[in-house]
Amino acid sequence: MGADDFAVRRIPQTAPRIISADEAWHGEAPYAQDALALDFHGAHDEDFGPRPTRSGMLPEPGPFVARLAQAVVEVVSGQRPAPQLIRHAAPTVYAVLARQAMVAGRRRAPGPQRAAVVRRVRVCEPADGVVEACAVVVAHGRVRALALRLEGLDGRWLVTALTIG
Known part of the structure; x- marks a missing residue:
């Protein structure tokens, strides 16, 4: 060849x-x-992107905010892993929560800790699909306030703003 x-x-x-x-x-x-x-x-x-959801298609905000506030306080105190809130928090809010959880995990004393307790929750709906709420939390002998803004996106409540006092 x-x-x-x-x-x-x-x-x-x-x-x-x-x-x-x-x-x-x-x-x-x-x-x-x-x-x-x-x-x-x-x-x-x-x-493409997030789609707003009406309040009628979402869970009742009062009980949901109470459970979410309890979870947020546990994450910030280092008693609960931060990734459990990733589905319910906007990326900017989650980044702050994860950072606070990491710092709290370093400072946490060994042994059993008394869990923080959400005492009272107030919820208002300024617009359809938007909830603004505040909670009174007792943790380690201190009374603290928690303020949240939740928006209905993609069929679920999403925390878009969070302040812990």
């Missing part, structure tokens, strides 16, 4: 064609076995 016995052939294109977002959403695109290649340049920004 000599060098003339071999021919150079182009490699065939095997990637699927780019499918527009309209074709994908309306089911007009053909099935592709490979990874689905979508063109999202035609999609609208409102198709």
Whole structure:
């Protein structure tokens, strides 16, 4: 066999064609076995991201805020791991909670600790899908205040602002 016995052939294109977002959403695109290649340049920004949820489609805010306030106080005092609140807190709020939990974990004395107790919760709804609440908390012989703002996003309450006094 000599060098003339071999021919150079182009490699065939095997990637699927780019499918527009309209074709994908309306089911007009053909099935592709490979990874689905979508063109999202035609999609609208409102198709993606968090979707507001009305209060009627969410759990009752009073009991939810009481349980959430108890969990927040336990995280801040180092008695509960911070990742348990990641689903219910906005990223900026969660970052502050995780940092406070880390500091509290370093300062925490060994042995049993008396748990913080939420004494009273007040809730108001300034708008549909928005709750502003405050809680009175007794922890380690001190009375503290907790203020929260929750917004209904993606079918759940999400803490978007938090202040611990």
